[in-house]
Amino acid sequence: MKHPVYMDHNATTAVLPAVQKAVARALELTGNASSVHGAGRAARKVIEDARDRVAALVGAKSADVVFTSGGTEANNLAIRGLQQDLGQARVLASAVEHTSVLKAASNIETIAVDSEGVVDLEALDTMLAGASSTNGAGPALVSVMLANNETGVIQPVAGVAAVAKRHGALVHCDAVQAAGKISIDIAALGVHMMSLSAHKIGGPAGVGALVLAGDLAHGANLFPIVLGGGQERGRRAGSENLTGIAGFGVAAEEALKDLPEFPNLAVWRNRLEDELGRRQGVHVFGAGAPRLANTSCLTMPGVVAERQIIAFDLAGIELSAGAACSSGKVEPSHVLAAMGVAVDEADTAIRVSLGWTTADQDIDAFLAAWVDIFERTKAAAKEVEAA
Numbered sequence: 001m002k003h004p005v006y007m008d009h010n011a012t013t014a015v016l017p018a019v020q021k022a023v024a025r026a027l028e029l030t031g032n033a034s035s036v037h038g039a040g041r042a043a044r045k046v047i048e049d050a051r052d053r054v055a056a057l058v059g060a061k062s063a064d065v066v067f068t069s070g071g072t073e074a075n076n077l078a079i080r081g082l083q084q085d086l087g088q089a090r091v092l093a094s095a096v097e098h099t100s101v102l103k104a105a106s107n108i109e110t111i112a113v114d115s116e117g118v119v120d121l122e123a124l125d126t127m128l129a130g131a132s133s134t135n136g137a138g139p140a141l142v143s144v145m146l147a148n149n150e151t152g153v154i155q156p157v158a159g160v161a162a163v164a165k166r167h168g169a170l171v172h173c174d175a176v177q178a179a180g181k182i183s184i185d186i187a188a189l190g191v192h193m194m195s196l197s198a199h200k201i202g203g204p205a206g207v208g209a210l211v212l213a214g215d216l217a218h219g220a221n222l223f224p225i226v227l228g229g230g231q232e233r234g235r236r237a238g239s240e241n242l243t244g245i246a247g248f249g250v251a252a253e254e255a256l257k258d259l260p261e262f263p264n265l266a267v268w269r270n271r272l273e274d275e276l277g278r279r280q281g282v283h284v285f286g287a288g289a290p291r292l293a294n295t296s297c298l299t300m301p302g303v304v305a306e307r308q309i310i311a312f313d314l315a316g317i318e319l320s321a322g323a324a325c326s327s328g329k330v331e332p333s334h335v336l337a338a339m340g341v342a343v344d345e346a347d348t349a350i351r352v353s354l355g356w357t358t359a360d361q362d363i364d365a366f367l368a369a370w371v372d373i374f375e376r377t378k379a380a381a382k383e384v385e386a387a
């Protein structure tokens, strides 16, 4: 068995070899992309090539890609940048959004999801038709992710956009987890802004993009939240992260090329779920909804996630409990809570996320470790009971 077995690709996926090479090449460049001399122009070319590739991943125009420091900043730019223009506009976000959306504005109104974690379009319609609970000048902004980081559940974003359009609302879509995993066409989805992050698609961490479309394509309504120079057409100040952007571009190109293969990961994901799902009390969250092929959020009855993660780590298997991508500490999952999962059960849920380094024997290793941890915990509990 290869050690360690990495099953946390939704947190960060391994950097692709082609990306490593591109980053190393970019490190050899000296110029600032804003400089007009040859060195500056060489740096500029790397950035613009990457912009083309990132745009192609989601069917956008290159000029509409704004590079940021990652998905978190892209989400903040979408919401805060637009709010500045619209003056405390209403912001409606699904209850299962990433915290970088939910914390981006103080007046977020959450849209309910069903027990599979799918956003309730009727609830959205009603909310948009109704009076705002907050001060609502100008069009509202609706933010719904394309795929959830904890469960992999895919949201009906085109449906969200259709409802929003009826009410004259703008739509932002956090596609950080969906990119490279499902095919994305920003125009077909009908959204106005879309967030991406390089380290979820085999690129380096610390670089991402907000992709604009439609009315926002020329930055008319988007205020920068990082102020200073005129980089990124005035939408995001600061000398560009040349190496990160170079890597992001190659990662986007590779992700687009490898997209047809991604659904194959479901074979392993399903094997794992079929094997464990037969056991009494094991629940796979979101299994009744369309999901990413690589993600499984499942319980180990009676064993809290924190304990599981440590035990798996000791067994050489690296994975996360729910939304651990920001803190490393295990906090109650707001995603599972929104799906109506009781706290006690949610506390026993871990996230397995597969990726391009996953191999058949990883699934065997995970299953063996799972059974071992479960049986040992049960035996220990019995001993305590008997004592």
Ligand code: PLP
Pocket: 010, 011, 069, 070, 071, 072, 073, 075, 098, 100, 145, 147, 148, 149, 174, 176, 177, 197, 198, 199, 206, 207, 208, 325
């Ligand atoms: N949005 C989603 C759905 C995510 O899963 C993450 C990270 O896990 C982010 C946003 C934040 O992206 P970044 O880590 O690039 O800031």
